[in-house]
Amino acid sequence: MSGNKLSFLDMPAPAGYVPGLGRGATGFTTRSDIGPAKAGIVGDAVRAGEGDGNVVDDEERFRDPENDSGLLRSGFLDADDAEADRIYEAIDQRMEERRRQQREAREREEQEEFERKNPKISTQFKDLKRALGTISADEWASLPEVGDLTRKNKRQRKDMERRFYALPDSVIMGARNSGAVDSSIEAGGAAGLDETDETITDFRSISLAKDKMLGLRLDQAGTTAVPGSLTNGNGVGSVLNTSNNELVNGTENGRQTSVQRQPVYGGASTIDAKSYLSLSASAGVSGAEIGDIRRVRPLLESLVKTDPKEPRGWIGLARLEEIAHRMNKARSVIQQGCDNCPRNEDVWLENIRLHDKRTGKIIAAKAVGMIPNSINLWLAASDLEDDVNAKKRVIQKALESNPTSDTLWKKAVNLESEPNDAKLLLAQAVELVPLAEDLWLALARIETYKNARKVLGKARKALRVSRAVWIAAARLEEQEKGDAKTVDNIMSKGVRELESEGGLPERTVWISEAEQCESENAPLTCHAIIKTTIAQGLDESTVDDDDKKATWLEDAKGSISRGFLDTARSIYNYALEKFPTSRTLWMDLVKLEQLEKTAPKPPVTSTNGLDESNTQLAIVNGNNGDAATNRLWDVLEKAVTACPSTEEFWLIYYTEKAAIGDTAGAQEVLARAFKSNPKNESIWLAAVKLEVDTKQYDRASKLLERARRDAGTERVWIKSVVLERQLNHHDEALELIDHGLKLFPQSAKLHLQKGQIYLAKGDIPSARTAFTVGTRSSPKCVPLWLLLSKLEEQQTGVVRARAILDRASLVNDKNALIWLHRIQLEKRAGNESQAMKLMARALQDCPKSGLLWSEYILLQPRQSRMQILKQAVTECEHDPYVLTSAGRYFWQENKLPMAKKWLERAVKADNDNGDAWLWLYHFSVSNDKFLFEAPQVLKQMLAARPKHGLIWPSFFKDVASHETPLVDIFTRAAATLGQ
Template identity: 40%
Template sequence: MAANKPNKLAFLSMPAPASYVAGLGRGASGFTTRSDIGPAREGPSAEVVADAQAKRGEEPDIDPEQFQDPDNEYGLFAGTTYEQDDEEADKIYDSVDQNMDARRRARREARENAELAKHRAERPKIQQQFADLKRGLSVVTDSEWESIPEVGNLTRKKRRRDERTFAVPDSVIVGDRAKTEYENSLDTRQQQAGGFETPADSGALTNFVEIGQARDKILSLKLDQISGTSTTSGSASSVDPKGYLTSLNSVVLKSEAEIGDIKRARMLFDSLVKSNPKHSPGWIAAACLEEHAGRMVAARKLIKAGCEQCPKSEDVWLEAARLHNNEDAKVILANAVQHVGQSVKIWLAAADLEQDVKAKKRVLRKALESIPNSVRLWKETVNLETSAADARILLSRAVEVIPLSVELWLALARLETPDRAKAVLNKARKSVPTSHEIWIAAGRLLEQEATSDPDKPVEARNKELDVVDKTIEAAVRELRRHQVLLTRDQWLKEAEKCESDGSPRTCEAIVKATVGMEIEEEDRLDTWVSDAESAESRGVVGTARAILAYALKVFPDKRHLWRKAADLEKAHGTRESLDKILTRAVHHCPQAEVLWLMAAKEKWMAGDVPAAREVLERAFVANPESEQIWLAAVKLEAENGELGVARELLVRARTVADTERIWMKSAVFERQQGQHTVALETVSTALSKFPKFAKLYMIQGQIHQEQKNYPAARASFAAGLKACPKEVTLWVLASKLEELDGKSIKARALLEKGRLVNPANEVLWAEAVSVEERSGGAAQAKAMLARGLQECPSSGILWSMSIWAEPRPTRKSRSVDALKKSKDNPMITCTVARLFWAERKIEKARQWFSRSVATEQDRDFGDNWGWWLRFERQHGTPEHVEEVIKQCVAAEPHHSPVWQSIAKDDKNTGKSTKEILELVAQALQ
């Protein structure tokens, strides 16, 4: 029985079943090592896989198409053949698909970008989340870094020490032993007589005389080499004994690598000049190499050989002249003109070598005898003449010899009197009928002649200037007849050149004659406006003015065109020119209220109040129901002390125009005059007419607040919030009223409700933060600020408050984040400027203040001007202060919190922009 008992451990020697995974029943998963996937082990065959699937009861995967007969296909198009028309149809369908995809691509890419930006905003990377913390590490001091404890071994395991030993070689031991031993035996080379053999005992004698002579000879060769001369060349040495030691400082010591490069290059150039001796650049390069190596004698020999081999190359002769001194160069160039007498460069180089003006003239006249048709030689000869009469004679001869040179004709015309200059230009026009420069010079001459006499009557001067226009028109016509077709851009460049040369009427004539060329009729207006803007940006105001003047002749009824012309004259012209433009503008566009207002304002700013009244009276006739003109008339009378007239105008305006803004201005006017009862009655009447106008509720509530009637003010603001819940200013005023009444909790509740009605509004969040700060809750203010930045991530005012809430060391890094998020908001740039101001970086602060008012939109932000003025008063000069005030007055800002609170205060009614700026600068903290 014992023999037949089965062995329970026999399964250990049994082969494992197919696809067996050890520990799979306990939840383990199989793994393979690197040795399992090498070339020595192959994967299971298809039969083994099928056998394993059969044992598990799985059905093998069968490809449904593996038994499909390709000749017996089934389907809609089975049995058909793929022909050429099928291929064309497929191509058409593909092209349609591509076009449809291209049409949808822009929207799809925009949607994908928006989704990606939203995803990145919701789930930023770890690197972005901790960017500000990583920047904060920059302020950690060295002592703080050193005080950080070492991490040490946190595994709580004993590490084995590496106690490997090595056997020391015998050579090291023997060498160390030999260091301490002394040699106590004599040298085997000693002689029997004792001592070593000396040169004197060997019979050799030292000749010190020969050594001294050799030294002197080497020194003389060195001196000759440094001086650039040698006794073997036949010329005397030119060493300066006084400046020799000083000149040694300029000797460049070359390294072995440079010497090796020079030797290789010398070999290459030597091969080049030997294989191709008629190649002049090879001789020049070889001579330059020797010059660089400091071997002037060799360089001169090489260039001399080059002159002999290439006598017709002017470059070789010029290089030879350069490598020699002045006297030798004259001899070389004298030989050069024997071989290349038609080279202008040779003659000009020979003239440059002469120090005397008479000698220069003599050389150049000899050159003109050889090359009479060289314009450059004639110009150089004329430039040497000191008297205008001699230069005129030379130019007269020059234009006879070279009648096609426009430069010479124009130079001659400039030297002649006006009457003779006309004759010269007529001859030049006949000789060179294809030159537009001659026609333009004729126009400039006529303009100069017309404007030279200041006592000339205006009518006569205008008639003469009209001839300039006719001349340029004839120029364009004649040039076109001779097939000279200058483009429109080329003509405009010539006009700009005339303006810069002091000929504005010629510039205007060119613009009139050519600005309409090569333009489609429907594109003329846009093209001319863009041309005028680009010309103004380049500083050529006359060209821009001429383009707009021509455009206004073609389109006299375009309001925006007149506005551009008026803005151009306001920026770069005079009061008279602006007045002329505006007078013409209101004549052609009587319905344009802006032009009437600009005309009246310019008269008023010039101090001519009656003329401003007259302009507004004519504007009333053309626009009887215009509220802007009515309000401008009221402002004119009120600020000039005519309060009764202003009140009557408001009464008439409420009857004629009857707009909400006129009613509002009427209430504001009565409030400014202290008539609070009349102002409240006016507001009540206006609210019955315009119940949705928020500013009426604001005025009513502010009047009650000034009278300490808080319940009535609260009722006015509540009615306004009910009628206009989207008006942010009403929520802020209501909150400030509650805070003034000592009810900060209600103020917070109002702002919370306002944020629910107006989500993502930076003004409401900023006011909520200010309420917390005024209540003394710094932690609550910081938390509120963080919530506001989450909802308004690009808000300039919130980022500015966040920067100032940070400790001083981290403000700069916070400002970097603010600039990235807010896209250069003017409040952020002003805040950065204030940070530099606090760090005493004056120039950087001034640059950032300038950036904060750079664009037209930024210039409307008044608080930035106030901060800049405070900065310049503390650190700038009086000129800097005046420049800031001047720019601010020109910008006329109207917005920003402090500026609006001061400008709309009843105490500051009628004050100028400069006075408001001073008050803002004093109020800022």
């Protein structure tokens, strides 16, 4: 049978066999499938069109007859068609814009829904990761160790370690050269700055190079000019308004002193003995700069050779050699510069600077001989002299060559010690230099009143556009007569003349001049300047009233920010003359006067250096505090007269009167306020507070009765209940509450006080009913829920209290205070694990709550608090509760300075938080090292008068302590704190 078996190729195909299916073929197409073909038709047509360049397009033969796209493609597009296309596109864009907001909102909702259904891994396990802090050490130790899963790859790593590779030559050379010493700083020259190019690589040269680098840095510290000082002895003070290189003198305790501003010509060689070792403050020479010196020197040498008449080349080369510590070379170079440029003062000044005083005098004599008209050379020659008489002789010779130099005349006047000699010099100076404003003003300052008026009269004729002369004339009249009208007339006349001469400056310049007069104790002149010039540039035809008011307000606030309150007051007074009923202007002026009571008076300064106690510029200051108080009362009186319906002015007026103990005055102010504002609750309550503070409870009750009848606001009813509770009249308070709830059924505070009164009386069921009704009427009032929960916890247990807080959290979503009380409830019940779970949910719901983070820190073991504290500070950087917790933590760790720092930060973050003040005071009195700071903390607390917190309100708002001083309440509350 084996012989009859067919071969494989002769066997029939299996059923369902498809040829080529195993290789991926799915079938074949033969000619019988597509029918007879007409080969050659298209090819012939194409070949026929190749000769004449035309190709037959036979695409239409294969187009689907049911598809009519592209039928109009070859049509002509006219203007109407284009316009229609534009209209349709505009409509599409408009519809797209209308649906954009809806589409974006839908996309956001879809994105939020997707994130909710597909949260990230980090989000899913965030609360679990936070809960890991509750795992004990035994639980951590019981976790199984992870096995070694890399055993199968160890053999491969061993094989890799056995492989060796050829190391490149570059790596070998680099390793060889890494320990080599290579230095291009020469030991024999000035830190490698000589012209030789030797390279020494031994360690001795390295040490010498470091020493020379240090020397360069020390020498560089002395290349800055240091102002010097001179003493002229007894005599006249300088009367010059100096600038640049001038001398400023003053008289101190009968001894004339002067400070000279020496000119800086490329730096000096004086080293400050106190700070020459402070290398960080000096501009030292870096290694790159030292390396550049060799490249720069040939360039400068080439410059002086090619153009020896260019002084900048000689100066640059000399300074380069000076930096290189080649002083002899530098002096030689600059001397060659003087020989080549004998008419250039800069070269001579540089030559004088590079030499000592003795040689500098010789050089200065040659320099002034070559350039006798150079003022700077004469001043430099004068500065080289140590004796005052020698200086005078130099300046006198300088004036012979330059009689019209105001700088030399100022120098000569400053060198005089006798007043009469100074007057003679100034009289001669103003004749020779009539346009020198400073000289005229100096002469007027040291003359008598009559002569000064004559001098200023001549100055006005010589200087037609000088505002300083008119200001000096106004100040002279102010100091002599003190008549404001005369000062105003002088400034008005001066402004008119300056305007006619075309020398009127801008308004901001005048404000600066007024501030200068204020700083020099010339208030009348300051007011006159503002009154005359503050409206400059604000034409009524082009600027409306609102713009004027805004401009003046901005000017006044700018002066206040610079500390010139009198100038700002003048601006406000002028603005109020134009707008007498502007509440904004009056309020800003009132705030200014309040600031004046506490702000120190600006120091008296003078730009001319005069001792003002011996001149007409002196003024005697009175009691600034009393004067400021009287000005404040005057302003408030004018404000309530101009704006009687503005309650803020009446309340401030009443507060200021009551603050100094003027009860009668405060009552009189409130009585006037009632007439203008009969239904204003703030004024009524202010009157009640005044009577309560003076313990006139009957009058306070009568006032509240009238207020309930006339004003009848919810706040008035609440204050009425508070007063009855303070007087321990519980039944009267309940009657008021019942009446008030008929008028204001949703008043949360009335419900709250009703329950508190029943608690004080011991009527627990009534208190429970009052709180329950309150939570239904005012479900958003969190204190009602908390009091009800606390009541149920004390009476029935944790279960009902927990249920109440759960309902409160449903009504008040994402409320940190409710979360806090829920956590504390579980903590008091001993459910630490449940408290931690609630904390994880709370922080997920309110991640920025400092209350929750502070409680979370306390829930942690002591060794784990630091890590949670860092997270809390990151999330709530400026929260007072978190900062207070940080201070308490460092206090427990006995890091007292750090604890004090964090507690002070908490107070600064929110000075209205009483808890932060309590902890800071408790810390101060509990540590002897900081006990002396406790009175200062109390003083600052009284100024801030905090009202909020978790601990402080229970003491501050206790009706039983209404007659207790605030300091006693505060100290009693601080005594209840632990550590």
